Amino acid sequence: MDSETVVRVEGLAKKYCPRLRRAMWYGLRDLAGGLTGRKGRTALRAGEFWALKDIGFELKRGECLGVIGANGSGKSTLLKLLSGILLPDAGRIEVRGRTGALIEVGAGFHPMLTGRENIYVNGAILGLSKREIERRFDAIVEFSGIGEFLDTPVKFYSSGMYVRLGFAVAVHTEPDVLLADEVLAVGDRDFQLRCIAKLTELMRAGMSVMLVSHNLQQLAQLCSRALLLESGRMVFSGSFAESVQRTQFAHATSRVAHLQGKRAGRFGPRTYATLSQLEIQDECGQGCDGIEMGKALQVRVTLECRTTIPNAEIGVKIASATGANIHLFVSTWEGLAPELRAGQHIFTAYIPKIELFPGEYLVGAWVLRPPESSDDNVVGALKLRVFPAADRMHALAYASSGGEVYCRSVWTHTAVPEGAPA
Amino acid sequence: MNGASNEVRVYVPACEVREGVCVYVRMFRELWAARELTLQLIGRDVTGRYRQSILGWLWAFLPAIGTTVLFTYLRDLRVLSLREVSIPYPAYVLLGMVSWQFFQGGLTAATQSLTAAGGMVSKLRFPRESLVLAAVGVALADAVLRTLMVACVFAWYGIQPEWTVVLAPLVLVPLVVLTMGLGLFLALFNALVRDVSAALPVGLSLFFFLVPVLYPPPVRWPHVLLNDLNPVAVIMIAVHDVVVLGYLTRPAAYAAASLIAVLVFFLAWRLFRMAQPFVAERI
Numbered sequence: 001m002d003s004e005t006v007v008r009v010e011g012l013a014k015k016y017c018p019r020l021r022r023a024m025w026y027g028l029r030d031l032a033g034g035l036t037g038r039k040g041r042t043a044l045r046a047g048e049f050w051a052l053k054d055i056g057f058e059l060k061r062g063e064c065l066g067v068i069g070a071n072g073s074g075k076s077t078l079l080k081l082l083s084g085i086l087l088p089d090a091g092r093i094e095v096r097g098r099t100g101a102l103i104e105v106g107a108g109f110h111p112m113l114t115g116r117e118n119i120y121v122n123g124a125i126l127g128l129s130k131r132e133i134e135r136r137f138d139a140i141v142e143f144s145g146i147g148e149f150l151d152t153p154v155k156f157y158s159s160g161m162y163v164r165l166g167f168a169v170a171v172h173t174e175p176d177v178l179l180a181d182e183v184l185a186v187g188d189r190d191f192q193l194r195c196i197a198k199l200t201e202l203m204r205a206g207m208s209v210m211l212v213s214h215n216l217q218q219l220a221q222l223c224s225r226a227l228l229l230e231s232g233r234m235v236f237s238g239s240f241a242e243s244v245q246r247t248q249f250a251h252a253t254s255r256v257a258h259l260q261g262k263r264a265g266r267f268g269p270r271t272y273a274t275l276s277q278l279e280i281q282d283e284c285g286q287g288c289d290g291i292e293m294g295k296a297l298q299v300r301v302t303l304e305c306r307t308t309i310p311n312a313e314i315g316v317k318i319a320s321a322t323g324a325n326i327h328l329f330v331s332t333w334e335g336l337a338p339e340l341r342a343g344q345h346i347f348t349a350y351i352p353k354i355e356l357f358p359g360e361y362l363v364g365a366w367v368l369r370p371p372e373s374s375d376d377n378v379v380g381a382l383k384l385r386v387f388p389a390a391d392r393m394h395a396l397a398y399a400s401s402g403g404e405v406y407c408r409s410v411w412t413h414t415a416v417p418e419g420a421p422a
Numbered sequence: 423m424n425g426a427s428n429e430v431r432v433y434v435p436a437c438e439v440r441e442g443v444c445v446y447v448r449m450f451r452e453l454w455a456a457r458e459l460t461l462q463l464i465g466r467d468v469t470g471r472y473r474q475s476i477l478g479w480l481w482a483f484l485p486a487i488g489t490t491v492l493f494t495y496l497r498d499l500r501v502l503s504l505r506e507v508s509i510p511y512p513a514y515v516l517l518g519m520v521s522w523q524f525f526q527g528g529l530t531a532a533t534q535s536l537t538a539a540g541g542m543v544s545k546l547r548f549p550r551e552s553l554v555l556a557a558v559g560v561a562l563a564d565a566v567l568r569t570l571m572v573a574c575v576f577a578w579y580g581i582q583p584e585w586t587v588v589l590a591p592l593v594l595v596p597l598v599v600l601t602m603g604l605g606l607f608l609a610l611f612n613a614l615v616r617d618v619s620a621a622l623p624v625g626l627s628l629f630f631f632l633v634p635v636l637y638p639p640p641v642r643w644p645h646v647l648l649n650d651l652n653p654v655a656v657i658m659i660a661v662h663d664v665v666v667l668g669y670l671t672r673p674a675a676y677a678a679a680s681l682i683a684v685l686v687f688f689l690a691w692r693l694f695r696m697a698q699p700f701v702a703e704r705i
Contacts, residue, residue, distance in 0.1 A: 003428070016703075027614050027704045030436075031697050080702075084433055084547045087699035093433040104545040112470035124462035125548050153473070 005096070006177050006208045007059035007082065012091035014077055015044060016051040051077045052232045055091070059177070064199070064209040066219040066240055068247055069229030075212045078229070079103055079179045082210065097176025100126065102183045106166030111155035115146050115165055118154055122169045136172045143198065144168035145191070160187055171198055174207070181212045196221055216244055216322035241321075245360065248321050249383055252362055254289040255280060257381040265364075265379040272309060273340070273367045275376045277302035280363065280384055281348075290385025293392045293406070297354045297384075299329070301347045301365045303376070311337040313370050314347045319362045319380060326356065326404050332370065355406040358388040436699055446688070449695060456549040463556035468563050482567045486519040493636050507638045508666050510579045513572070517665060518635035520568045521594065521658040525601055526626050528561030532605025533622055536613045536701060543613075543705045550698055551691065554609045558602050565594075584668030593664050596680040597657040603687030606694040613701040633658055639671070653679035 017023040026045065044050070052074045059065050067075045080086045082093060083101035108125045109118045119140055123133035141150060144165045154162060163186045171178070178199070184192055199209060199222060213219050219226070219240065226243035228236035236246050251264040257278040259266075282288045283296035291297050299316045311332075318327040329349045331337065362380035369375065392406065472478040494512050496502050507514040535553040536543055543550060576583060612618035632648075633655045634640070640649050649655050656672060656679040663670050670676055 023704055024615055027700045031614070031700055080545075081433065084431065085544065085702045087433060087436050089435055091434075095431045095433075096428060099431075099547070101545070101547060104541050107541040107545045108539075110466050110470045112473045113466060117466070117469070121462045121466045124459040125542070125546060127459075127548065129458055130462075 003096075004061050005058050006061055007057075007096070007210075008094045009058075009082075010056050010092045012052060012055040012078075012081065012093060013050060013089050014052040014074075014081060014086065015048045015089050016077075017045075017048045019047050022047045050232050052081070052229075055227075055234050057227060057234070057237050059208050059210065061208055062203050062206050064203060064211060064222045064224060066223035066226035066243070067210060067212045067229065068214075068216070068219070068226050068243055072231070073229040074232040075229055076103060076181050079181050079210065079212060082177075083179050095177060098127065098173070099177045099179060100170055100173050100175030102167065102170045102178065102180040104181075105163045105170065105183050105186070106154075109154050109162070109166065112153050114153055115144075115150045115157070118165070119169055122166070123173070126170060126173045128173055140165075140168045140172050143172070143194070160191070163187055164191055167195065171195075171202065174202070176207060178202070178207055178209045180209065182214070184211075184213060184218055185215060192218070216248070217324060220244070220322055244321050248323060248362060248380060249360065252380050252383040254383050254385075255287050257378075259378055259381060262378070262381065265381065266377065267379075268366070268374045268376045270376045272306050272369070273312070273375050274304045274306075275301065275365055275367060275378055276304050276344075278363065278365050278378065278382050280382060283350075289383070290387055291354060292387045292389040293358055294353055294355065294389045297351045299349045299351075299363060299365070301349070301367075303345055303347075303367055305340045305342050305345060307342055309340040309369050311370065312340045313337060313368050314349075315366045315368075315374075316349045317364050317366075317379075318356070318384065319364065320404055321360055321362070323362075323380075324404075326361070327351075337370070354386065356386045357404060357406060358386050360385055436696075445692070445695075449691065452549055453551060453555075456552050459548060460552045460556050460559065463552055464559040464563065467556065467560045471560075479567070482564045483571050486516060486523060486568060486571070489519065490515045502636075504637050508662075509581050513575050513579050513581060514638075514662075515636060516568075516572050516575050517662055518633075518658060520565055520572055521597060521661050522630065522633055522635050522654075523568065524561050524565040524594075525597060525654055526630070527564060528558040528598075528601040529605055529608065530622060530626065531557035531561060532601065533608040533612050534619055535605075536609045536705065537616070537619070540705060544702050550701070551606065551694060554605050554694075555602055558598065558605055561601070562598065581666075583665050586664040586668045589664045590661055593660050593676075594657070596676075596683040597654065597661075599687045600653055600657070600679075600683035603683065603690040605690075607686075607690040610690075610694050610697050610701060613705050614697075629654075650675040650678075653682050657683075 017026055026048075055078065057065070067078060069075050077086070079101065080103060081088055082095060083099050083103070084095075085101070085103075106122075108122050110121065113121065119137065120130065120133055123136075124130070128136075141147075144161075144167070146161060146165055149157065149161065154165070157165070163183070167183055167187070184195055187195070196218070199207075203209060203222075209222065211219060211222060223240045225238060226236075226240045227234060228243045228246055236243050251262075259275050259277060277300075279287055279300040279302075280289065280291075281298040281300060282291055283298065285298065301314055301316065303314075305312075314331040314336075316329045317325055319325050329351060331347065331349075361384045363382040363384050364377070364379040365381075366374040366377040472481060475481065477484070490512050493502070493515060497504060497511060504511075509517075532554045535557040536550065539553050542548075543553075608618055608622065632652060634649070635658070639655075639659050640646050649659075650672060656675045659672065660670055660676045
């Protein structure tokens with residue numbers, strides 16, 4: 001392992017048994033096997049499954065790797081294996097330097113002790129000596145923003161304060177590798193921003209980070225690469241942008257989305273209406289998979305009505321690749337709330353000018369009966385590509401810096417003569 | 423960033439790890455490295471325990487006082503027919519209770535230490551022995567407190583301890599080692615199957631009557647043997663001997679008990695180490 005690599009994982013596998021009694025029995029048997037020095041079997045026993053299998057990747061110094069996957073896809077198990085809490089059932093993990101695991105923030109806090117006392121205890125649990133903690137004490141308190149509650153027992157802390165203190169202690173252990181599991185999700189906006197700033201600062205100093213999160217916008221600020229887990233298998237490992245494409249666009253089709261039988265990214269009871277098709281068209285009504293920036297776009301929504309609805313609302317939404325809504329186009333806003341009879345209906349939303357920066361976007365739709373919530377709602381069913389336009393080349397330069405939409409502005413300039421009041 | 427910055431740790435399946443006796447060297451080194459953690463955990467539990475109680479530290483004394491008062495009363499009623507003991511009966515019981523309650527409290531707390539720490543064990547990496555040893559350490563802190571109480575009672579009765587009383591802490595060491603050993607063993611199994619913590623109070627309350635706390639050590643034959651085979655009883659008697667008599671009544675049995683204690687500790691420690699990954703998985 002060269003000196004720039006801090007984590008290397010090869011052929012990693014971990015099995016789990018979800019049945020309590022059976023797990024207990026297997027545990028005793030594994031232990032007996034370990035004592036007698038019997039070679040453990042790698043094969044699955046009855047009732048077991050692979051929580052992780054065939055995982056392999058490398059993490060370099062100063063790099064941030066995002067771990068993306070649905071609930072139960074093995075993200076936390078992976079972090080526990082990397083931090084040495086669990087041992088693998090197959091494969092090999094090499095970790096260089098001190099690891100800091102934030103799998104549960106504030107684990108080890110004693111509710112009766114004050115924040116001050118808990119900083120010392122938690123620091124010791126995370127492997128710091130008393131002197132090291134004393135040296136960092138002020139920085140920890142400062143970062144956590146606990147302030148006057150420092151000498152209050154932590155059981156009276158709000159959950160946000162609890163997490164802030166736990167996070168503050170953990171990042172100040174200055175690990176070489178920080179393993180963080182959904183820790184940025186808690187805490188208020190202000191604290192989240194401070195966390196991201198702190199992590200960026202530490203990464204610049206050489207710390208590597210593995211970050212589990214469902215919040216892609218947040219990951220996007222830190223991660224350059226990502227792992228994609230799906231029921232314990234690594235389905236992708238590579239650039240963050242590409243893994244986002246893979247997760248967000250996994251269920252999206254180009255041009256036309258046929259919605260019969262579609263279940264992923266769909267909610268609503270579907271009692272009176274069902275969306276059946278979603279299509280992108282150019283301004284002439286021709287089906288297409290994308291348009292040039294600044295051109296007109298039509299979205300055609302087809303739906304089946306089961307009963308008569310007195311005033312229907314149809315909506316179309318465009319979201320960014322990380323899942324944030326950008327545009328909502330709603331029929332009722334524009335004065336269209338027709339009575340729908342049982343049968344098929346087609347709605348077309350005409351958008352005269354699409355000013356999204358070039359890239360890929362997700363299109364979804366909904367139908368509802370105001371003021372109820374949507375009866376059928378489809379998210380990210382269709383992929384919309386926006387191409388660069390010759391008269392909008394400036395957008396290309398800024399698209400990567402975080403903006404999503406262009407909006408025209410009018411500028412004036414006045415030079416103020418020297419000595420004159422501004 | 424820090425000293426250990428370039429050390430590479432390797433994790434492989436448990437069955438691929440092969441270690442000889444020299445593993446104890448590494449275990450000692452890691453335990454030594456975790457000494458501050460253990461002390462912090464002791465401090466945490468000692469200070470945190472009685473914070474939300476009115477009687478606070480008195481709870482360290484009340485059980486022993488209650489037992490002593492009750493059995494002194496039963497003895498005066500002649501419900502119990504006991505041979506005469508070396509010193510006034512209440513002082514005798516309280517002295518024995520220091521050793522016994524250390525063993526009982528330490529073992530109970532140690533057994534529950536892993537499961538009580540719950541999230542810590544399954545979500546943080548640190549030497550888990552620290553939890554068990556800290557639980558025993560807390561019981562030891564209690565024992566020190568109770569010794570003060572015993573000193574007061576001795577003064578009240580005007581009992582002059584022998585000079586060998588200064589050796590009492592040393593004589594108690596095998597009991598500490600034994601409690602840690604049994605604690606490691608039971609904590610581990612309690613993490614896997616919870617029957618252990620359910621059975622322990624019952625077992626301990628029965629075992630209490632096999633240790634000569636309330637009665638003088640047996641003198642007739644099969645009973646003596648039974649007593650000599652019980653390391654807890656032997657060490658407890660030895661503590662009594664150095665405080666009251668100034669010599670050991672059963673030095674051979676004491677030596678054997680010490681040896682057993684050390685063996686139990688080292689075996690249990692090794693087992694605990696090997697089983698750690700299974701424990702984290704199933705806590």
